[in-house]
């Protein structure tokens with residue numbers, strides 16, 4: 128089957144292998160398919176919906192009946208689809224498919240779609256071999272237009288060895304491509320045969336461009352005593368969107384992340400830190416091989432001068448905490464670049480979150496920073512900024528007036544930065 132131009136609905140259920148669906152989505156897009164995603168609630172605990180929304184450039188179909196959901200997504204998505212692909216399929220959704228239960232987006236789409244359906248189970252070997260799962264998979268093999276992929280044996284995420292692994296994303300693509308469709312009659316009814324054999328794990332992942340991006344993410348926590356800290360409300364969603372967009376464009380993505388709620392897509396190398404000083408040190412150690420450095424983290428400007436070793440007792444009297452400035456990581460990187468301690472030709476991007484006098488503050492910060500560009504952003508509206516998927520932003524560049532701030536998704540913000548980096552890299556190449 129040629130996947131080019133196909134509409135593929137990707138159903139993701141709550142197994143540990145859910146992260147592999149991100150890579151699968153990209154591989155399908157590279158074959159020219161258009162992909163949309165629905166997820167069970169359990170799946171959203173393994174991979175953030177924002178990752179799939181970013182990669183598919185389409186809102187994910189989540190919770191049934193949620194106020195923010197479009198009312199007929201459970202009909203619209205399956206009707207739109209040429210292929211419904213459930214990866215990974217948990218024991219739970221397999222049971223629902225077999226017995227006609229439709230109480231979450233993935234099982235509801237299974238019931239309401241009329242296209243070819245492909246199921247890639249993934250679970251622990253004991254679950255895979257349980258009489259219930261065996262029976263349910265056997266039942267599904269007997270359903271019309273339903274294809275159950277065989278799980279290979281191997282090392283499982285739980286540490287055991289046995290059958291129940293998810294097929295590698297490239298193998299799933301091969302399975303679809305090796306499935307031939309023959310028109311049976313003029314009603315467009317299809318007969319499907321699969322000639323696919325589970326074979327070697329293919330190495331066919333996102334085409335790499337040989338470049339590396341280092342991104343700082345999340346917030347920092349500055350200790351007051353062993354149980355209290357100073358921090359801010361950054362959720363880390365912008366860094367997740369940046370990671371997804373750069374990953375999808377062939378970059379190796381490394382992140383130095385402070386505390387945050389949002390989750391990174393599979394394939395991103397994450398180093399966790401807590402304080403601004405730790406983040407500073409971790410970033411400085413990684414400058415030598417980064418082609419692009421993006422300072423997206425909301426780093427605390429100040430930290431308590433003398434954090435207490437014991438919990439500070441409530442004495443009912445006024446308490447003063449002395450604060451000292453944290454190292455400015457962006458300026459530290461600019462200095463390292465000037466002094467030849469960073470990769471040659473490195474692109475440096477800063478972030479400035481402002482709540483007032485946007486242009487004036489951004490221009491001042493940019494000029495002091497030594498960065499190549501500064502992403503000015505403002506959490507002004509109730510539905511934008513911290514914790515939301517959209518934000519008001521403008522890219523500040525040297526020698527150009529600051530454009531008016533536009534309201535857009537965090538993915539479009541990430542794409543603006545990617546475009547700037549690509550143009551700078553192209554200009555450097557031309558000047559050689």
Ligand SMILES: Cc1cc2nc3c(=O)[nH]c(=O)nc-3n(C[C@H](O)[C@H](O)[C@H](O)COP(=O)(O)O)c2cc1C
Pocket residue numbers: 139140141142143144167168169170216217218219220231249250251254
């Ligand atoms: C860490 C963790 C990993 C899990 N991995 C799997 C898995 O690989 N396959 C599976 O069938 N269930 C797995 N489960 C159990 C499912 O998450 C659980 O059955 C859940 O209710 C499935 O919901 P869903 O099918 O609606 O996504 C896992 C649970 C946890 C906590």
